[in-house]
Protein backbone atom coordinates (compact mmCIF):
# COMPACT_ATOMS: atom_id res chain seq x y z
CA UNK A 1 0.00 0.00 0.00
CA UNK A 2 1.28 3.46 -0.93
CA UNK A 3 2.50 5.96 1.65
CA UNK A 4 1.56 9.60 2.05
CA UNK A 5 2.69 12.49 4.23
CA UNK A 6 -0.21 14.08 6.12
CA UNK A 7 1.82 17.25 6.57
CA UNK A 8 3.20 18.18 3.13
CA UNK A 9 1.20 15.82 0.90
CA UNK A 10 4.18 14.06 -0.74
CA UNK A 11 3.47 10.45 -1.73
CA UNK A 12 5.76 7.43 -1.92
CA UNK A 13 5.49 3.80 -3.03
CA UNK A 14 4.81 1.17 -0.35
CA UNK A 15 8.54 0.47 0.01
CA UNK A 16 9.33 4.16 0.44
CA UNK A 17 11.52 5.75 3.12
CA UNK A 18 10.84 5.53 6.86
CA UNK A 19 9.95 9.23 7.04
CA UNK A 20 8.98 11.98 4.63
CA UNK A 21 11.58 14.28 3.11
CA UNK A 22 9.94 17.05 5.17
CA UNK A 23 10.72 15.06 8.34
CA UNK A 24 7.13 14.07 9.22
CA UNK A 25 6.09 10.45 9.84
CA UNK A 26 4.40 8.82 6.83
CA UNK A 27 0.97 7.16 6.74
CA UNK A 28 -0.60 4.52 4.56
CA UNK A 29 -2.41 6.36 1.78
CA UNK A 30 -5.60 4.40 2.55
CA UNK A 31 -7.02 3.07 5.77
CA UNK A 32 -9.35 0.15 5.16
CA UNK A 33 -12.84 0.45 6.68
CA UNK A 34 -15.33 -2.41 6.17
CA UNK A 35 -18.74 -1.83 4.58
CA UNK A 36 -20.51 -4.48 6.64
CA UNK A 37 -21.73 -4.33 10.21
CA UNK A 38 -19.78 -6.33 12.82
CA UNK A 39 -20.17 -10.09 12.44
CA UNK A 40 -22.33 -11.85 15.02
CA UNK A 41 -19.30 -13.77 16.25
CA UNK A 42 -15.63 -12.92 15.94
CA UNK A 43 -13.09 -15.70 15.61
CA UNK A 44 -10.85 -15.04 18.59
CA UNK A 45 -8.54 -17.87 17.58
CA UNK A 46 -7.21 -15.45 14.96
CA UNK A 47 -6.06 -13.08 17.70
CA UNK A 48 -5.92 -9.44 16.65
CA UNK A 49 -5.91 -10.61 13.00
CA UNK A 50 -9.63 -11.27 13.46
CA UNK A 51 -9.92 -7.57 12.55
CA UNK A 52 -8.09 -7.95 9.22
CA UNK A 53 -10.83 -5.95 7.44
CA UNK A 54 -9.46 -2.87 9.21
CA UNK A 55 -5.78 -3.72 8.74
CA UNK A 56 -3.59 -2.41 5.91
CA UNK A 57 -1.10 -5.24 6.51
CA UNK A 58 -1.47 -9.00 5.97
CA UNK A 59 -0.48 -11.49 8.66
CA UNK A 60 2.95 -12.93 7.92
CA UNK A 61 4.11 -13.59 11.46
CA UNK A 62 2.12 -14.24 14.62
CA UNK A 63 2.59 -15.46 18.19
CA UNK A 64 -1.14 -15.59 18.94
CA UNK A 65 -1.24 -11.94 20.01
CA UNK A 66 -4.49 -10.18 20.85
CA UNK A 67 -7.66 -10.49 22.92
CA UNK A 68 -6.09 -9.40 26.16
CA UNK A 69 -8.54 -9.59 29.07
CA UNK A 70 -10.86 -6.74 29.99
CA UNK A 71 -11.45 -7.00 33.76
CA UNK A 72 -12.98 -4.93 36.55
CA UNK A 73 -10.53 -2.70 38.41
CA UNK A 74 -12.97 -2.49 41.28
CA UNK A 75 -11.33 -0.04 43.67
CA UNK A 76 -10.40 2.29 40.79
CA UNK A 77 -13.96 2.34 39.41
CA UNK A 78 -12.75 1.49 35.89
CA UNK A 79 -12.21 -1.50 33.64
CA UNK A 80 -8.60 -2.57 33.04
CA UNK A 81 -7.43 -3.74 29.62
CA UNK A 82 -4.63 -6.12 30.58
CA UNK A 83 -2.08 -5.40 27.87
CA UNK A 84 0.49 -6.87 30.23
CA UNK A 85 -0.43 -10.43 29.22
CA UNK A 86 0.92 -10.36 25.65
CA UNK A 87 3.58 -12.87 24.46
CA UNK A 88 6.40 -10.45 25.35
CA UNK A 89 4.52 -8.79 28.19
CA UNK A 90 3.40 -5.50 26.65
CA UNK A 91 0.99 -3.96 24.15
CA UNK A 92 3.92 -3.43 21.81
CA UNK A 93 3.29 -6.94 20.45
CA UNK A 94 0.25 -5.53 18.61
CA UNK A 95 2.48 -3.25 16.58
CA UNK A 96 5.44 -5.64 16.33
CA UNK A 97 3.20 -8.28 14.73
CA UNK A 98 1.98 -5.85 12.05
CA UNK A 99 5.31 -4.07 11.55
CA UNK A 100 7.38 -7.24 11.17
CA UNK A 101 4.61 -8.57 8.87
CA UNK A 102 5.05 -5.44 6.73
CA UNK A 103 8.83 -5.86 6.76
CA UNK A 104 8.43 -9.45 5.53
CA UNK A 105 6.07 -8.28 2.79
CA UNK A 106 8.81 -5.88 1.64
CA UNK A 107 11.37 -8.69 1.62
CA UNK A 108 13.41 -7.26 4.47
CA UNK A 109 15.80 -9.53 6.38
CA UNK A 110 17.15 -7.04 8.94
CA UNK A 111 15.08 -4.81 11.24
CA UNK A 112 16.34 -2.06 13.55
CA UNK A 113 14.53 -0.42 16.47
CA UNK A 114 15.27 1.89 19.39
CA UNK A 115 13.40 1.48 22.63
CA UNK A 116 13.53 1.73 26.38
CA UNK A 117 12.89 -2.02 26.36
CA UNK A 118 9.36 -3.15 25.59
CA UNK A 119 9.18 -2.22 21.91
CA UNK A 120 12.70 -3.55 21.42
CA UNK A 121 11.79 -6.88 22.95
CA UNK A 122 8.59 -7.09 20.92
CA UNK A 123 10.34 -6.37 17.60
CA UNK A 124 13.26 -8.68 18.46
CA UNK A 125 10.87 -11.48 19.37
CA UNK A 126 8.71 -11.20 16.25
CA UNK A 127 11.86 -10.94 14.10
CA UNK A 128 13.16 -14.12 15.74
CA UNK A 129 9.85 -15.85 15.08
CA UNK A 130 10.03 -14.69 11.44
CA UNK A 131 13.65 -15.81 11.07
CA UNK A 132 15.11 -12.37 10.30
CA UNK A 133 17.84 -10.37 12.07
CA UNK A 134 17.14 -7.62 14.60
CA UNK A 135 19.36 -4.89 15.99
CA UNK A 136 17.97 -3.06 19.01
CA UNK A 137 19.28 0.27 20.35
CA UNK A 138 18.55 0.72 24.06
CA UNK A 139 19.53 3.10 26.85
CA UNK A 140 22.52 1.67 28.72
CA UNK A 141 20.47 2.19 31.89
CA UNK A 142 17.39 0.26 30.66
CA UNK A 143 15.86 -2.36 32.97
CA UNK A 144 18.26 -5.37 32.98
CA UNK A 145 15.39 -7.84 32.76
CA UNK A 146 14.28 -6.28 29.47
CA UNK A 147 17.83 -6.27 28.04
CA UNK A 148 18.43 -9.91 28.96
CA UNK A 149 15.17 -10.87 27.30
CA UNK A 150 16.13 -9.02 24.09
CA UNK A 151 19.51 -10.77 23.99
CA UNK A 152 17.86 -14.16 24.50
CA UNK A 153 16.06 -13.75 21.15
CA UNK A 154 19.43 -13.62 19.37
CA UNK A 155 19.06 -9.93 18.51
CA UNK A 156 22.09 -7.63 18.48
CA UNK A 157 21.83 -5.25 21.43
CA UNK A 158 23.32 -1.75 21.14
CA UNK A 159 23.63 -0.08 24.55
CA UNK A 160 23.78 3.71 24.20
CA UNK A 161 24.94 6.03 26.97
CA UNK A 162 23.03 9.27 27.48
CA UNK A 163 19.39 10.26 27.20
CA UNK A 164 16.53 8.40 25.53
CA UNK A 165 16.87 10.89 22.65
CA UNK A 166 20.55 9.95 22.27
CA UNK A 167 19.42 6.34 21.75
CA UNK A 168 17.03 7.36 18.96
CA UNK A 169 19.70 9.57 17.38
CA UNK A 170 22.22 6.69 17.34
CA UNK A 171 19.63 4.37 15.79
CA UNK A 172 18.68 6.87 13.07
CA UNK A 173 22.34 7.54 12.32
CA UNK A 174 22.89 3.81 11.82
CA UNK A 175 19.92 3.61 9.45
CA UNK A 176 20.80 6.71 7.48
CA UNK A 177 24.44 5.68 7.08
CA UNK A 178 23.26 2.49 5.36
CA UNK A 179 20.83 4.33 3.10
CA UNK A 180 21.49 5.68 -0.36
CA UNK A 181 21.68 9.48 0.04
CA UNK A 182 19.68 9.35 3.28
CA UNK A 183 16.27 10.97 3.20
CA UNK A 184 16.49 11.67 -0.54
CA UNK A 185 16.13 7.93 -1.23
CA UNK A 186 12.79 7.20 -2.91
CA UNK A 187 12.90 3.48 -2.25
CA UNK A 188 14.78 1.21 0.10
CA UNK A 189 17.97 -0.43 -1.05
CA UNK A 190 17.94 -4.22 -0.59
CA UNK A 191 20.78 -4.05 1.92
CA UNK A 192 19.19 -1.25 3.89
CA UNK A 193 18.05 -1.86 7.44
CA UNK A 194 14.31 -1.61 7.97
CA UNK A 195 13.46 0.85 10.76
CA UNK A 196 10.74 -1.14 12.56
CA UNK A 197 9.94 1.85 14.72
CA UNK A 198 7.01 2.00 17.13
CA UNK A 199 7.19 5.78 16.82
CA UNK A 200 7.47 6.11 13.02
CA UNK A 201 6.16 3.06 11.17
CA UNK A 202 2.48 3.42 10.17
CA UNK A 203 2.14 -0.36 10.39
CA UNK A 204 2.87 -0.15 14.12
CA UNK A 205 -0.11 2.14 14.71
CA UNK A 206 -2.29 -0.06 12.52
CA UNK A 207 -1.43 -2.83 14.98
CA UNK A 208 -2.04 -0.86 18.15
CA UNK A 209 -5.40 0.28 16.73
CA UNK A 210 -6.63 -3.26 17.42
CA UNK A 211 -6.83 -2.40 21.13
CA UNK A 212 -9.88 -0.29 20.28
CA UNK A 213 -11.48 -3.07 18.22
CA UNK A 214 -11.07 -5.54 21.09
CA UNK A 215 -12.36 -3.16 23.76
CA UNK A 216 -15.45 -2.36 21.69
CA UNK A 217 -16.07 -6.05 20.90
CA UNK A 218 -15.58 -7.11 24.52
CA UNK A 219 -18.18 -4.51 25.55
CA UNK A 220 -20.78 -5.55 22.95
CA UNK A 221 -19.81 -2.80 20.46
CA UNK A 222 -20.04 0.04 22.89
CA UNK A 223 -17.23 2.54 23.40
CA UNK A 224 -16.37 3.69 26.93
CA UNK A 225 -16.72 7.37 27.90
CA UNK A 226 -12.95 7.61 28.19
CA UNK A 227 -9.80 5.56 27.54
CA UNK A 228 -6.78 6.25 29.74
CA UNK A 229 -3.22 5.26 28.80
CA UNK A 230 0.36 6.16 29.66
CA UNK A 231 1.57 8.63 27.00
CA UNK A 232 5.15 8.77 25.67
CA UNK A 233 5.45 8.41 21.90
CA UNK A 234 1.68 7.90 21.85
CA UNK A 235 1.94 4.44 20.31
CA UNK A 236 -1.11 3.10 22.14
CA UNK A 237 -2.84 6.47 22.52
CA UNK A 238 -2.82 7.21 18.77
CA UNK A 239 -3.53 3.61 17.83
CA UNK A 240 -6.59 3.67 20.08
CA UNK A 241 -7.70 6.98 18.55
CA UNK A 242 -7.43 5.58 15.03
CA UNK A 243 -9.09 2.33 16.00
CA UNK A 244 -12.11 3.94 17.68
CA UNK A 245 -12.40 6.43 14.82
CA UNK A 246 -12.41 3.60 12.25
CA UNK A 247 -15.12 1.80 14.25
CA UNK A 248 -17.20 4.97 14.33
CA UNK A 249 -16.70 5.47 10.60
CA UNK A 250 -17.75 1.86 9.94
CA UNK A 251 -20.81 2.35 12.15
CA UNK A 252 -19.71 -0.37 14.59
CA UNK A 253 -19.85 2.06 17.57
CA UNK A 254 -21.95 5.19 18.14
CA UNK A 255 -19.53 7.48 19.99
CA UNK A 256 -15.86 8.28 20.45
CA UNK A 257 -14.27 7.90 23.87
CA UNK A 258 -12.31 10.83 25.26
CA UNK A 259 -8.60 10.06 25.12
CA UNK A 260 -6.73 10.79 28.34
CA UNK A 261 -2.96 10.51 28.61
CA UNK A 262 -0.67 10.08 31.60
CA UNK A 263 2.80 11.56 31.06
CA UNK A 264 5.90 11.43 33.23
CA UNK A 265 6.44 14.58 35.27
CA UNK A 266 9.49 16.42 33.98
CA UNK A 267 9.11 14.88 30.48
CA UNK A 268 5.58 15.94 29.56
CA UNK A 269 5.64 17.73 26.17
CA UNK A 270 1.97 17.07 25.41
CA UNK A 271 0.83 18.41 28.78
CA UNK A 272 2.87 21.53 28.14
CA UNK A 273 1.58 21.92 24.57
CA UNK A 274 -2.11 21.70 25.50
CA UNK A 275 -1.80 23.48 28.82
CA UNK A 276 -3.48 20.39 30.21
CA UNK A 277 -2.22 20.58 33.74
CA UNK A 278 -1.53 23.84 35.54
CA UNK A 279 0.97 22.18 37.82
CA UNK A 280 3.22 19.71 35.98
CA UNK A 281 5.84 18.81 38.56
CA UNK A 282 9.25 19.57 37.14
CA UNK A 283 11.26 16.84 38.90
CA UNK A 284 11.67 14.01 36.40
CA UNK A 285 9.59 10.89 37.05
CA UNK A 286 12.24 8.18 36.72
CA UNK A 287 9.85 5.44 37.80
CA UNK A 288 8.06 5.85 34.46
CA UNK A 289 11.02 4.92 32.25
CA UNK A 290 8.76 3.71 29.45
CA UNK A 291 7.33 7.16 28.62
CA UNK A 292 10.25 9.57 29.04
CA UNK A 293 9.90 10.95 25.53
CA UNK A 294 10.81 14.63 25.21
CA UNK A 295 10.06 14.88 21.48
CA UNK A 296 7.33 12.47 20.32
CA UNK A 297 7.66 11.80 16.58
CA UNK A 298 3.91 12.27 16.18
CA UNK A 299 3.56 15.22 18.53
CA UNK A 300 1.07 17.07 16.27
CA UNK A 301 -1.09 13.97 15.78
CA UNK A 302 -1.26 13.32 19.53
CA UNK A 303 -2.38 16.89 20.17
CA UNK A 304 -4.95 16.55 17.38
CA UNK A 305 -6.30 13.35 18.98
CA UNK A 306 -6.58 15.05 22.36
CA UNK A 307 -8.42 18.01 20.85
CA UNK A 308 -10.68 15.95 18.59
CA UNK A 309 -11.93 13.83 21.50
CA UNK A 310 -12.13 16.56 24.14
CA UNK A 311 -9.30 14.68 25.81
CA UNK A 312 -6.64 15.73 28.28
CA UNK A 313 -3.17 14.88 29.56
CA UNK A 314 -1.57 15.24 32.97
CA UNK A 315 1.96 14.88 34.32
CA UNK A 316 2.38 12.22 37.02
CA UNK A 317 5.18 12.53 39.60
CA UNK A 318 7.38 9.70 40.86
CA UNK A 319 5.76 9.34 44.28
CA UNK A 320 2.26 8.86 42.85
CA UNK A 321 3.60 6.34 40.32
CA UNK A 322 5.35 4.27 43.00
CA UNK A 323 2.33 4.38 45.28
CA UNK A 324 0.00 3.21 42.51
CA UNK A 325 2.48 0.54 41.40
CA UNK A 326 2.32 -0.99 44.90
CA UNK A 327 -1.45 -0.60 45.07
CA UNK A 328 -1.90 -2.38 41.73
CA UNK A 329 0.33 -5.28 42.80
CA UNK A 330 -1.65 -5.67 46.03
CA UNK A 331 -4.85 -5.86 44.02
CA UNK A 332 -3.40 -8.62 41.81
CA UNK A 333 -2.13 -6.57 38.87
CA UNK A 334 1.55 -7.38 38.39
CA UNK A 335 2.54 -4.56 36.08
CA UNK A 336 5.59 -2.42 35.42
CA UNK A 337 5.90 1.02 37.07
CA UNK A 338 5.18 2.99 33.86
CA UNK A 339 1.64 1.50 33.81
CA UNK A 340 0.93 2.91 37.21
CA UNK A 341 1.02 6.43 35.80
CA UNK A 342 -2.33 5.65 34.16
CA UNK A 343 -4.10 4.77 37.41
CA UNK A 344 -2.33 7.61 39.21
CA UNK A 345 -3.66 9.95 36.52
CA UNK A 346 -7.25 8.87 37.23
CA UNK A 347 -7.14 10.74 40.52
CA UNK A 348 -5.75 13.84 38.83
CA UNK A 349 -8.41 13.73 36.09
CA UNK A 350 -11.11 13.46 38.80
CA UNK A 351 -9.61 16.43 40.67
CA UNK A 352 -9.60 18.42 37.45
CA UNK A 353 -13.25 17.50 36.76
CA UNK A 354 -12.24 15.82 33.50
CA UNK A 355 -13.85 12.58 34.67
CA UNK A 356 -16.65 12.16 37.16
CA UNK A 357 -17.94 9.35 39.35
CA UNK A 358 -20.09 7.07 37.26
CA UNK A 359 -18.17 7.69 34.05
CA UNK A 360 -17.54 4.52 32.12
CA UNK A 361 -13.75 4.30 31.80
CA UNK A 362 -11.27 1.79 30.42
CA UNK A 363 -7.64 2.08 31.55
CA UNK A 364 -4.81 0.24 29.82
CA UNK A 365 -2.32 -1.65 31.99
CA UNK A 366 0.34 -1.67 29.34
CA UNK A 367 3.22 -3.85 30.50
CA UNK A 368 4.05 -6.82 32.73
CA UNK A 369 5.97 -6.45 35.98
CA UNK A 370 7.85 -9.70 35.34
CA UNK A 371 10.58 -7.99 33.26
CA UNK A 372 11.10 -5.17 35.75
CA UNK A 373 11.00 -6.90 39.13
Ligand SMILES: [Zn+2]
Pocket residue numbers: 005006007008009010020021022023024
Ligand atom coordinates in the same frame (compact mmCIF):
# COMPACT_ATOMS: atom_id res chain seq x y z
ZN1 LIG B 1 6.05 15.53 4.30
